[in-house]
Amino acid sequence: MSVIAPNFKFSEFVKSILDNVFWILLIFVLIGLPAVFIILFYIEMPVINGELLTPFLALTWLADPSRTLPILKAFMTTDLFKIAAFPGFGFAALIAAGTIFIERKMLAKLQLRVGPFYCGKFEGILQLMGDGLKLLSKEIIIPAKADKPIFWAAPIIFVATAAAFVALIPVAPGWVVADVDVGLLAVFAIIGFFPIITILSAWSSNSKFPFIGGIRALHQMVSFEIPLILSLLGVVILTGTLNLSEIVASQSNFPWIIFLPIGAIIFFITILAELERIPFDLPEAESEIVAGWLTEFSGMIYGLVQLGTYLKLYAFAALFVVLFLGGWSGPMIWPPFPEEIITDGIVMGPITAKIPGLPVFSQEMLNGVLWFVLKTVGVIFFILLPRGVFPRIRIDMLLSLGWYKLIGLAFVNIFIALGLLYAGVLGPGGIL
Amino acid sequence: MADAIFLALSVITIGSAIAALELRSLIYGSIALMGTLGGIAGFFLLLDSPFVAMFQLAVYVGSIAVLILFTVMLVKRELIFKKVEDKRRKFVGIALMLVFMVALGSIIMNSGIKTITTDEPAVDFRNIGADFLTYYWPALILMALILTGSVTGALILARREDVENEQRTD
Numbered sequence: 001m002s003v004i005a006p007n008f009k010f011s012e013f014v015k016s017i018l019d020n021v022f023w024i025l026l027i028f029v030l031i032g033l034p035a036v037f038i039i040l041f042y043i044e045m046p047v048i049n050g051e052l053l054t055p056f057l058a059l060t061w062l063a064d065p066s067r068t069l070p071i072l073k074a075f076m077t078t079d080l081f082k083i084a085a086f087p088g089f090g091f092a093a094l095i096a097a098g099t100i101f102i103e104r105k106m107l108a109k110l111q112l113r114v115g116p117f118y119c120g121k122f123e124g125i126l127q128l129m130g131d132g133l134k135l136l137s138k139e140i141i142i143p144a145k146a147d148k149p150i151f152w153a154a155p156i157i158f159v160a161t162a163a164a165f166v167a168l169i170p171v172a173p174g175w176v177v178a179d180v181d182v183g184l185l186a187v188f189a190i191i192g193f194f195p196i197i198t199i200l201s202a203w204s205s206n207s208k209f210p211f212i213g214g215i216r217a218l219h220q221m222v223s224f225e226i227p228l229i230l231s232l233l234g235v236v237i238l239t240g241t242l243n244l245s246e247i248v249a250s251q252s253n254f255p256w257i258i259f260l261p262i263g264a265i266i267f268f269i270t271i272l273a274e275l276e277r278i279p280f281d282l283p284e285a286e287s288e289i290v291a292g293w294l295t296e297f298s299g300m301i302y303g304l305v306q307l308g309t310y311l312k313l314y315a316f317a318a319l320f321v322v323l324f325l326g327g328w329s330g331p332m333i334w335p336p337f338p339e340e341i342i343t344d345g346i347v348m349g350p351i352t353a354k355i356p357g358l359p360v361f362s363q364e365m366l367n368g369v370l371w372f373v374l375k376t377v378g379v380i381f382f383i384l385l386p387r388g389v390f391p392r393i394r395i396d397m398l399l400s401l402g403w404y405k406l407i408g409l410a411f412v413n414i415f416i417a418l419g420l421l422y423a424g425v426l427g428p429g430g431i432l
Numbered sequence: 433m434a435d436a437i438f439l440a441l442s443v444i445t446i447g448s449a450i451a452a453l454e455l456r457s458l459i460y461g462s463i464a465l466m467g468t469l470g471g472i473a474g475f476f477l478l479l480d481s482p483f484v485a486m487f488q489l490a491v492y493v494g495s496i497a498v499l500i501l502f503t504v505m506l507v508k509r510e511l512i513f514k515k516v517e518d519k520r521r522k523f524v525g526i527a528l529m530l531v532f533m534v535a536l537g538s539i540i541m542n543s544g545i546k547t548i549t550t551d552e553p554a555v556d557f558r559n560i561g562a563d564f565l566t567y568y569w570p571a572l573i574l575m576a577l578i579l580t581g582s583v584t585g586a587l588i589l590a591r592r593e594d595v596e597n598e599q600r601t602d
Contacts (some may be wrong), residue, residue, distance in 0.1 A: 192494020
């Protein structure tokens with residue numbers, strides 16, 4: 001039928017899947033379940049409501065629908081859920097995946113192409129899944145003279161650093177993985193790791209194109225970190241705090257972009273440079289140095305670097321939203337949860353299902369997440385847009401932009417913030 | 433718990449410091465140096481001063497280690513290293529280190545560190561900023577002047593008249 005697999009038979013495909021299911025079930029029953037019970041025998045189980053939580057009881061609760069929601073809600077308050085799923089890695093990876101698809105499709109439309117089109121029936125909507133499967137199944141080729149430990153470790157550390165950045169972003173009131181007092185300083189500290197990882201991975205692949213790309217990335221990131229840090233000081237001066245949640249809470253009336261537009265513009269330009277996006281994509285300039293510091297990566301190593309890059313993009317866009325656009329604050333547009341479901345339960349003809357534990361999320365939280373995601377997607381759109389429009393600039397233009405113009409403008413921004421503070425307009429004890 | 437973390441951090445810090453000195457590969461040596469500097473940031477976190485810890489990470493790991501890596505990658509190692517190693521130098525080095533450790537240790541032990549109570553709340557970083565701008569302002573100005581002087585000096589030293597304006601068109 002198809003050219004790729006000439007001996008493909010659907011019946012044999014189904015049979016192989018059923019075979020695998022059978023063996024997995026058999027091995028799980030014979031080895032897995034006894035192992036689980038042996039482990040449970042040694043673990044001290046907690047006492048809940050005066051009852052010892054045996055595995056049997058736990059399974060009963062999980063199967064009982066009226067008990068499932070409270071267990072789910074209890075799980076959602078744990079650190080594991082926050083790190084892995086909602087404000088942390090899973091949520092950010094979902095937005096990152098969406099960003100990749102939107103970027104390809106939108107750029108294609110901008111440049112009068114069709115973009116991903118055939119994968120999936122509608123507008124290539126399954127292209128991303130196909131790409132992911134391709135990357136997962138591809139062979140990872142390591143250059144013969146590469147420095148193997150660093151070459152293997154660099155993509156993983158890259159994703160880990162991006163995830164650490166994501167962990168600092170507050171998504172809704174109280175929904176943040178790491179609510180630290182010095183959140184903005186932690187952001188600066190984490191941003192400082194990216195050039196190290198880049199240059200180490202570039203050096204370790206022992207090839208000239210990655211090395212040139214890595215050196216360019218180092219120049220670019222290190223020189224744009226300074227205006228990035230300086231442009232955010234205005235917000236810190238006006239709010240008097242470094243905690244990101246408090247910075248968002250201070251913008252309940254108006255976002256800081258109204259008073260500090262210069263700082264916002266500088267921060268946006270430095271975001272573009274830190275993310276190595278066009279017009280600052282010198283480290284990956286594909287017409288000059290193949291793919292820059294990514295040249296030697298293949299298979300899932302490349303996939304990890306791409307994932308880290310887009311996690312970083314989400315984190316920077318979210319930081320822009322948190323600092324300048326007011327984070328989760330916005331008018332309440334999410335409808336309230338219907339009261340009668342909480343009091344009477346769901347009535348379907350003769351059956352009435354009372355579900356304790358509703359609502360799962362509060363209205364404020366859902367509204368906050370909605371506004372946060374809307375603003376973040378808007379900022380991501382503006383980060384993607386130059387790629388379809390602008391050419392790449394030269395490295396001397398890049399460095400002079402970073403060192404002369406942006407740093408100067410950042411100081412102008414700081415003086416505007418100080419002026420607003422000392423004139424008594426804003427800040428602690430101001431009139432607004 | 434804190435003791436276990438302290439021990440682990442000490443092992444990481446001292447171990448990577450020794451590795452930074454002893455490793456033959458310069459790149460791995462500088463990575464080990466990053467481990468040392470990061471371990472010191474961990475000590476600051478254990479001491480309830482995240483402000484200093486974050487600056488330690490941002491400045492030492494984020495900037496100084498990058499500069500060291502950059503230099504190591506761009507300079508041929510034969511030019512900066514001549515392998516002179518004999519037993520006498522090694523023993524003298526170890527003896528010198530011991531003398532320094534004893535001297536520093538005695539200074540720290542006599543500085544009244546034993547009388548510090550450990551249950552006090554952590555110092556707010558706003559107080560640090562306020563102190564810098566009020567009581568310690570001469571030190572701040574002096575540091576700023578030294579930094580400006582060194583940056584200007586570096587710019588003048590790095591300037592090369594012969595290659596300037598060669599490729600620039602604008």
